[in-house]
Structure formats: structure tokens, C-alpha cells
Amino acid sequence: MSQEDRVPILILSDSPSCTSGLGRITRDLAMRLHSHCSDVFEVAVVGYGGPGSRRLPFREYHLHSIANWLPVELPAVWKDFAGEREGIFMGIWDLSRFWWINSPQAPAHMRQWLQSAKMKKWVYHALDADGPGGKLSTKLAETMKGFDRVLDYSAFSCGVTGNTEHLPHGIDTSVFRSYDRKESKRKFRELGFQSLKEDDFLVGIVATNQARKDWALGIQTCRILLDRGLDVKLWCHTDVLERFWSLPNLIADYGLAGRIVMTDANFTDDQMAQFYSACDVTLGIGLGEGFGYPIFESLACGVPCVHGDYGGAAEHMPPSMKVRPIAYRHEGLYCCERPVFNPEDWADVAEDNKGIVASLPWHIDWSSPTLWESWEQWFRRGL
Numbered sequence: 433m434s435q436e437d438r439v440p441i442l443i444l445s446d447s448p449s450c451t452s453g454l455g456r457i458t459r460d461l462a463m464r465l466h467s468h469c470s471d472v473f474e475v476a477v478v479g480y481g482g483p484g485s486r487r488l489p490f491r492e493y494h495l496h497s498i499a500n501w502l503p504v505e506l507p508a509v510w511k512d513f514a515g516e517r518e519g520i521f522m523g524i525w526d527l528s529r530f531w532w533i534n535s536p537q538a539p540a541h542m543r544q545w546l547q548s549a550k551m552k553k554w555v556y557h558a559l560d561a562d563g564p565g566g567k568l569s570t571k572l573a574e575t576m577k578g579f580d581r582v583l584d585y586s587a588f589s590c591g592v593t594g595n596t597e598h599l600p601h602g603i604d605t606s607v608f609r610s611y612d613r614k615e616s617k618r619k620f621r622e623l624g625f626q627s628l629k630e631d632d633f634l635v636g637i638v639a640t641n642q643a644r645k646d647w648a649l650g651i652q653t654c655r656i657l658l659d660r661g662l663d664v665k666l667w668c669h670t671d672v673l674e675r676f677w678s679l680p681n682l683i684a685d686y687g688l689a690g691r692i693v694m695t696d697a698n699f700t701d702d703q704m705a706q707f708y709s710a711c712d713v714t715l716g717i718g719l720g721e722g723f724g725y726p727i728f729e730s731l732a733c734g735v736p737c738v739h740g741d742y743g744g745a746a747e748h749m750p751p752s753m754k755v756r757p758i759a760y761r762h763e764g765l766y767c768c769e770r771p772v773f774n775p776e777d778w779a780d781v782a783e784d785n786k787g788i789v790a791s792l793p794w795h796i797d798w799s800s801p802t803l804w805e806s807w808e809q810w811f812r813r814g815l
Contacts, residue, residue, distance in 0.1 A: 447482025558722030
């Protein structure tokens with residue numbers, strides 16, 4: 433196939449140069465699609481957040497405004513990239529951000545573009561919860577109908593949507609690998625965590641400050657471990673300290689002042705791997721995950737991660753690291769089911785995994801040839 437005959441595929445997601453999980457998924461897939469399928473696809477990405485990078489080998493566009501998750505620049509980006517060629521528009525976001533895909537409330541120029549552009553619409557969508565009756569919430573189900581091809585993250589997600597195809601993404605184990613524990617703890621002291629000692633029980637929590645990340649559960653679990661006699665120290669890595677949760681207030685309320693280092697810098701992946709490696713255990717505090725990058729980055733660095741037995745991440749985790757919910761509740765615009773946990777149970781599992789050397793499941797390691805092989809087959813079948 434000549435260069436001119438390749439199929440343009442434009443991926444909409446978080447920017448591949450930003451540090452979010454969606455940005456990483458987009459970067460991993462776009463890089464591999466460009467490297468292994470350039471005989472049939474011409475790849476471009478349009479993203480939210482991130483500064484851009486000259487290291488990316490494909491064309492990268494940026495969204496300047498994303499109010500209400502409406503990418504008003506998308507028609508212009510498609511025209512610049514694809515022109516009059518037939519191609520593929522692929523979204524890598526959760527379905528709630530695509531409300532405009534078949535909505536009469538979308539701006540006229542968006543509706544006109546969606547109806548007239550010569551493109552197939554694909555989506556690889558994150559789903560971290562089911563709705564009432566174990567099904568997809570009505571509004572999300574209507575949104576999904578706007579796509580020609582739907583790929584789920586997990587078997588859990590397929591059980592909710594009724595779709596039949598799912599593929600996980602992977603962890604780059606050439607980057608996320610185990611480092612020397614003593615040297616890694618020294619890196620924390622360089623950050624100003626002077627009270628951290630070699631024999632402290634270091635707990636790591638890597639999560640954004642949003643409702644779905646149960647920071648209160650994580651902080652309370654650390655307090656319980658401290659009360660049980662473990663010399664607990666805590667590393668919290670997040671985006672902002674005050675939003676849905678006030679992390680400084682939680683720390684004060686549970687009496688953990690002086691035992692914590694909080695970071696919100698954009699560390700490199702190599703730095704993050706060293707920080708994970710310093711930990712004795714991490715807490716995956718998401719109340720349901722589509723995938724859960726920090727969970728599996730931790731495992732790849734040899735550090736056990738405690739997580740709830742619910743959502744997409746749980747199907748890739750050993751039973752010894754999962755906590756069963758004690759109840760469920762529903763929340764939010766899309767009536768998402770969320771688990772409720774007893775923090776004593778989390779402390780039990782954290783203690784049980786003390787001294788354990790964890791490992792990443794082979795099937796979600798990008799160095800496994802079968803993972804990308806499955807993805808490549810999926811992309812090529814779409815033609």
C-alpha cells in the first residue's frame with residue numbers, strides 16, 4: 433500500500449505527552465500502531481493536556497478548550513489530517529465524555545461533521561463501574577450506539593455492556609522494574625522526607641484527587657496499621673492537594689503529620705519506578721478501575737498492592753491482594769455502583785503482604801508478544 437493509500441486514524445484522548453493513565457494508554461497504542469502497522473495506517477493523535485513532545489513519531493494535535501468535554505476543534509483537526517480521505521476516528525475516553533457523538537444538543541458544526549465526514553467511529557472506553565441491575569446506565573448505553581465499533585478494557589466491562597470484545601493494555605517492564613530498596617528510600621530523603629528510615633513500613637498511594645479515589649479509606653488504613661505497631665510512613669502522589677478531598681486535612685484528622693511526604697510533580701517513569709520500589713506496599717484506592725495503572729506499575733516494581741475486589745483491575749490481581757466489599761452504593765450522574773469497604777480489612781491484607789515480592793501478570797506485560805499481537809489483529813480486522 434502506498435503512502436497515499438494508507439488509512440488515516442485519528443485518536444482522541446488525553447494528550448500522549450501528559451502523565452494521566454489515558455495519556456499513557458494513548459501513547460502506548462499510537463506508538464505501536466505507528467511502528468508495526470504503518471503499512472496500512474497513518475496515525476495522528478488529538479489530545480487534552482500535556483505539552484507535546486518531539487519524541488513522538490506521529491502527528492500530535494492539541495485541544496485548547498475542553499469545556500463539558502466538547503472538543504469543538506475536532507472537525508478542523510480531522511480536515512487538516514485526513515482531508516477528503518476515508519478514515520477512522522477512534523476515541524480513548526470513557527463514554528460519558530462522548531455525550532456529543534449522537535446528541536441533538538451538540539453544536540451544529542459538530543453534528544454536521546459527524547454526519548458528513550467519511551469515517552468510521554471506534555471507541556476503546558474505560559468502564560470502572562456498572563449501573564443498576566449490573567447494566568450500563570441508560571445515557572451511556574445511548575452514547576455507545578453512536579460508535580461503529582466498540583472495544584472494552586476488561587471482561588468486567590463486557591459483562592456490563594454486553595459487548596464481546598475486550599483487550600487489556602500493558603505495562604512497560606523495561607521502565608517499571610524493581611530498584612534497590614535502600615537506594616530508593618534514599619531518593620525520598622532527597623525530596624525532604626528526612627524522617628524516613630530503612631526499616632519503616634512505607635505505604636504508597638498514587639491517585640488523583642477525585643471522588644472515585646477513596647483517600648479517606650487509604651489514610652484510615654495507614655492509621656490502623658500504625659495503631660497495630662507498624663512504624664508506618666506514607667508517600668502520597670496526586671495531582672492537587674485540595675479538590676474533592678482535602679489531603680492535608682485528612683492527614684491531620686488521622687494524626688499522621690510528620691509521617692508523610694506528598695508529591696504532585698510530573699516525575700519521569702524511571703523516577704516513579706524508584707519511588708514504587710521504596711515502598712513495602714501500595715494501596716489502590718480506586719472504587720473500581722477500568723485498568724488501574726498505579727496498581728500494575730507497583731506490581732511490576734515488585735511491590736504488592738492492596739485493591740478492592742471490584743471492577744476491571746481485580747481480574748488481573750492475585751486473590752491475596754484483594755479486599756472484598758462489605759456493601760455497595762450508587763452515585764453520580766450515571767448511577768455508578770461503588771463498593772464500600774471496611775478499612776480494617778485493608779489493613780489485614782496490607783499486613784499479610786508484608787515482605788512479599790510481587791510480580792506483574794505476563795499477559796499485561798508489553799514485552800509479551802501475545803499482547804501486542806492481539807491488538808494488531810484487532811486494528812487490522814477493522815479494515
